[in-house]
Amino acid sequence: MTGCEALVIGGSAGSLEVLLKALPVLDVTLTFPIIIVIHRKHGADSLLPDLLSSRTRLRVKEIDEKEAIIAGTIYIAPSDYHLLIEQNRTFSLDYSEKINYSRPAIDVTFQTAAEVYKNKLACLLLSGSNADGVNGLKTVKRWGGLALIQDPDSAQVAYMPAQAKLHVEIDEILSIENIGEFINSLK
Amino acid sequence: MDIGAINDEQVELLLSDLLEHHGYDFTGYSKASLKRRITRLYGLDKALSFAEFRYKIINDNSYFKRFVEQITVNVTEMFRDPAFFKTLRDDVLPALGTYPFIRIWLAGCSTGEEAYSISIILKELNLLHKSLIYATDLNPVVLEKAAQGMFAMSQMKQYSENYIASGGTKDFSTYYTANYSLAKFNEELKSKMIFSTHNLVSDHSFNEFQLILCRNVLIYFDRDLQHQVLDLFNESLEELGYLALGTKETIDFSNIAKYYKRVPANKIWRKIK
Numbered sequence: 001m002t003g004c005e006a007l008v009i010g011g012s013a014g015s016l017e018v019l020l021k022a023l024p025v026l027d028v029t030l031t032f033p034i035i036i037v038i039h040r041k042h043g044a045d046s047l048l049p050d051l052l053s054s055r056t057r058l059r060v061k062e063i064d065e066k067e068a069i070i071a072g073t074i075y076i077a078p079s080d081y082h083l084l085i086e087q088n089r090t091f092s093l094d095y096s097e098k099i100n101y102s103r104p105a106i107d108v109t110f111q112t113a114a115e116v117y118k119n120k121l122a123c124l125l126l127s128g129s130n131a132d133g134v135n136g137l138k139t140v141k142r143w144g145g146l147a148l149i150q151d152p153d154s155a156q157v158a159y160m161p162a163q164a165k166l167h168v169e170i171d172e173i174l175s176i177e178n179i180g181e182f183i184n185s186l187k
Numbered sequence: 188m189d190i191g192a193i194n195d196e197q198v199e200l201l202l203s204d205l206l207e208h209h210g211y212d213f214t215g216y217s218k219a220s221l222k223r224r225i226t227r228l229y230g231l232d233k234a235l236s237f238a239e240f241r242y243k244i245i246n247d248n249s250y251f252k253r254f255v256e257q258i259t260v261n262v263t264e265m266f267r268d269p270a271f272f273k274t275l276r277d278d279v280l281p282a283l284g285t286y287p288f289i290r291i292w293l294a295g296c297s298t299g300e301e302a303y304s305i306s307i308i309l310k311e312l313n314l315l316h317k318s319l320i321y322a323t324d325l326n327p328v329v330l331e332k333a334a335q336g337m338f339a340m341s342q343m344k345q346y347s348e349n350y351i352a353s354g355g356t357k358d359f360s361t362y363y364t365a366n367y368s369l370a371k372f373n374e375e376l377k378s379k380m381i382f383s384t385h386n387l388v389s390d391h392s393f394n395e396f397q398l399i400l401c402r403n404v405l406i407y408f409d410r411d412l413q414h415q416v417l418d419l420f421n422e423s424l425e426e427l428g429y430l431a432l433g434t435k436e437t438i439d440f441s442n443i444a445k446y447y448k449r450v451p452a453n454k455i456w457r458k459i460k
Contacts, residue, residue: 084217092219095403096224
């Protein structure tokens with residue numbers, strides 16, 4: 001992909017360890033933002049950004065609503081809100097019904113990001129135990145973006161990437177070891 | 188959900204229809220969320236075409252009501268964010284308790300879960316008799332539900348846990364009677380509530396309050412509208428009164444920030460001049 005303008009990563013059970021392995025590999029000169037949507041328990045807010053920022057020299061922050069999206073930053077979705085991307089490339093939050101039993105739902109962020117970044121978007125779905133993210137990846141494909149999954153065989157919980165593999169035409173299937181380098185190759 | 192069913196231009200058309208034909212101004216709302224809600228409703232109601240959908244919103248008043256109810260987010264719970272309600276219980280309401288009379292505005296109250304939560308705390312602090320809670324929403328349908336004070340029984344376990352985590356010490360089930368699948372909250376709790384429609388976008392200040400709560404409403408507005416609504420709250424708040432927002436909302440970057448001092452560790456600000 002050329003001219004990547006955003007990477008959105010969605011994950012659930014078993015995805016944290018993947019991020020902890022991939023983040024140290026990332027170039028500090030990353031030319032696009034990384035937006036991370038992880039299912040987690042409401043109230044455990046402050047720990048995740050700290051944990052992830054200990055693994056990278058890139059700026060890591062939990063998202064504030066209406067915040068402008070800046071390249072070279074790793075953004076973490078807050079717990080218990082859906083995360084949406086606006087056409088003016090800011091974040092907005094939404095406390096509507098859970099989707100796939102989840103809030104944030106990966107589908108919502110993938111879908112709204114697809115409409116904004118179109119064929120300049122890459123979305124990566126990691127380990128997890130429900131089908132969240134699958135519909136989102138379909139939308140990403142429809143807008144010409146790149147659909148990526150963690151290799152289900154390497155996933156702690158294979159269901160989520162396996163569902164995506166089953167229902168979506170996936171561009172790249174990545175082992176845990178290759179994720180960091182692949183992200184660096186997106187320019 | 189087929190996210191491509193409604194495009195940005197069609198959203199803009201509907202928003203100008205709403206303003207022109209019904210006087211409801213949604214143009215300052217965050218677009219991504221609004222578009223999702225509209226697309227969802229379009230799919231749910233299986234409109235034959237966009238033209239038919241649009242025609243019904245303009246001309247069919249009962250469908251227009253449904254449209255407004257469905258495109259606004261009305262999800263809420265009792266004692267959501269228990270730490271917030273603990274601060275209300277331990278600090279904010281006791282400070283206001285020294286006043287002869289407490290006027291509270293709950294803006295964007297939706298189906299009323301927060302109004303009943305506040306009422307329970309006021310009662311336990313022995314302040315309910317001298318308080319008034321003005322619970323407003325732009326949407327008359329949710330206000331009718333709020334006034335009934337009936338919530339799903341299936342939620343009571345969660346609400347009871349929230350209540351205890353927020354510092355409540357009573358048996359939560361004494362506040363309602365079970366009626367099949369619904370929990371009917373005690374009449375006393377709503378004796379000091381006034382329900383009224385109020386649109387934060389277009390309606391003006393209507394009273395002066397010591398406490399204004401507006402939690403998880405501003406997230407649906409763009410920055411300009413947020414600032415406009417914060418000005419409205421500032422006009423409506425007495426000196427030394429409190430303004431409470433949602434966990435991810437802030438008055439930072441707004442014109443009114445300089446008049447307020449934040450209550451530490453909470454999204455609560457006190458008006459200092």
